[in-house]
Every structure is written in C-alpha cells, then in structure tokens.
Amino acid sequence: MKAIYNTLFKRTSTYAVGIMASVFFFERAFEVGSTTLFESVNKGKLWKDIKGKYE
C-alpha cells in the first residue's frame, strides 16, 4: 500500500499517468469481458456464428 502511494499517488504527474494507464487496461478488460459474456450467452444465434456457412 505504501509502495503504491509513494510511486503513484504522491506526485500529481505520476498520479495522472497512473490514471491514464489504468483506464487503458480497465477499458480493454471491461470491453473484452462484456463482449465475451454477450457472445457466450448468445452462442449460435449471432451472425459471426453462422457466417461460416455462407462464405
């Protein structure tokens, strides 16, 4: 906890960089996670599941 505070949160510059970096990883994880959930719930019904038959 102390290490995180000293390296990231203490200075505004590192704090801002930390926010930007974590936003990138959070957005990627959240986007991929929710898309995966949607596609697994609807497996077999989506166009990406049936387009193989027509290409």
Add this chain to the structure above:
Amino acid sequence: MSIGQFRIFFHPTKSRVVPPIATMAANLGRICGSKLLGTSGVVGFQQAKQLSTARAWTNGQKKLIASVGAVAGGLGALLFALESSVEASGTEVHPPAMPWSHRGIISSLDHQSIRRGYEVYKQVCSACHSMRYIAYRNLVGVSHTEAEAKAEAEEIMVRDGPDDTGNYYTRPGKLSDYFPSPYPNEEAARAANNGAYPPDLSYIVSARKGGEDYVFSLLTGYYDAPAGVVLRDGQYFNPYFPGGAISMSQVLYNEVIEYSDGTPPTTSQLAKDVATFLKWTSEPEHDDRKQLTIKAFGILAFLGVIAYYIKRHKWSTLKSRKIVFTPKDK
C-alpha cells in the same frame, strides 16, 4: 451565562465505522435521541418528525401540498382505470407472449431466423407490402455476406438518371438501393386491394401493439368467421385484428415456400421467422442495445461499490465520534 461544556471526541481509526458504545449512546440520548447516530437504520416516527422540514410549513402550505397530492393520486388512479378499461373492451383477442429467443435482457436476435424471415418476406409478403426504409446494404453482416447482398440487389431493376444526355434509365440494383415497393403509390396499392392499404413493413413491429407477438398471432390466427360476423367481399376473419375483418387473406401455409437452409417450412415456422425478421427491421440496433445493457449494468455496479465505500469512509468520523456534556456545577 455558561452552564457547562460540550466536548466531541473522534475515534482514532478514521476509515472504519465503529458502532457507538453504550455510554456514548447514553450521552447522545440526553442530547438528541439515542437512535439519531445509531447504526440501526430505522428512524422512528418521533425522530422523523424532528428531522422533517414540514414543521416550518404554514397551514395554507400544508393544505396546498395535501390537495396537490390528492389531485395527483386521483389522476393517476383515473389513468390506471382508463387504461385497464381499454384493455378489457374491444372484441379483438390480445396476442399471447411467445417464448422468443431474443426475449431475455441480454439475448440477441436469432440471425439464422432473420435470414429465413428475409426469404419469407421476399417470396410472400413483398407481393403487397413495401419495405421502403430497408436497403440491401443493411443485410450485410446481419443475415447475408456482402457478396450475397450484392447478388440480392442485382435481382431488382432500379430506375435511375438522368444520364449525360438527360434520359432516365433502369439498371440492376446496388447495395445502396432500398427494397423495391410493389406499388408506385398508395392510391395504386388501394386500387389493387379492394381499397385497403397494405402498410409498409419497415417498422411494423414497433408500430403495432403487441409487437412481434401480434405479427405472429395475426399471421397464424385466421379462422372461419363465427355466426353473426358479416364480412364484405375480400375480407377475412382474424380475431387478433382490431375489428376482426382483415383485407389480407391467410398467406402462410405449410410449405408455401422452401427454405434454402432446409428448415421444414411449417406455417408457424414461417410466421416466427418473418416476425423475427420484422423485429430486426424495426429495431436494427437491438443487439447493440442488449450488449450495451451488460456494459451499463457492469459500470453501474462498479461505480455503486465505489460510491458505497466513499459514503462509509466520509461518514466514519461522524459515526465514531462521542459527544459529552459536562455540567459546570455537579
């Protein structure tokens, strides 16, 4: 003249909520009621009365608020009663809710079904119904590949122009062309259908009460007219249609068309597929919306946890403090 002294003590652990201890509660009880800073979460009637801002209202304000409340409640009850009475009146049958595979909160449309529904529309419905707001390009990535959609578009002839010499000409359709209309205008459509106008089907599922349930029930709900119902020439009996007399005859029968994917073309299968197709044309954003539902609930849950933590954190100093009153002379 001072009669004593208040002192406030804060618990040293700021980030945790510490329930007030018994002596502290006793002290608080003498000042403003023991439950005010308690953690029970239940505010009694007396406490609510103490906290309420309504005490400052004049009698006139109270009467105004009461009458506004009574009028609003009465109007709400009236609207509810009117809506219920509309449900109960009328002779049409309300369509039952079908177990659509896209009914769930995050369930997408069945795209294989959309593709079959397009075949039904193209071979059956499009003889009378236009679909003016759907273009061939809309099919790409939904029910057809780009090459297939191009092939579909090339089957129709489109009037275009003027060319370099100012003449109009016809050409094969392109992806950007909209579905062709069977009649050039509404008058022509009425003249060809005993005066009845076959509605444009682009947004029909959104435009009819009951949505895709209504479309399915209507297409499969043709019966012989019961005794007492008089139908004019070119009218058919359908209990789901308001009034019961519909100018469209039953068009979907077992094996009226053949599906290219080999699905048995029963009446209910045809109706289900075309209703799914019409659901998609009415709500092309349907799948994106369902996917966004997941994201919205996910983000809200995440933010909700943070908001709850921040609330506990900010209140921890308030909830863990001790207020002590020391009288000047004992």
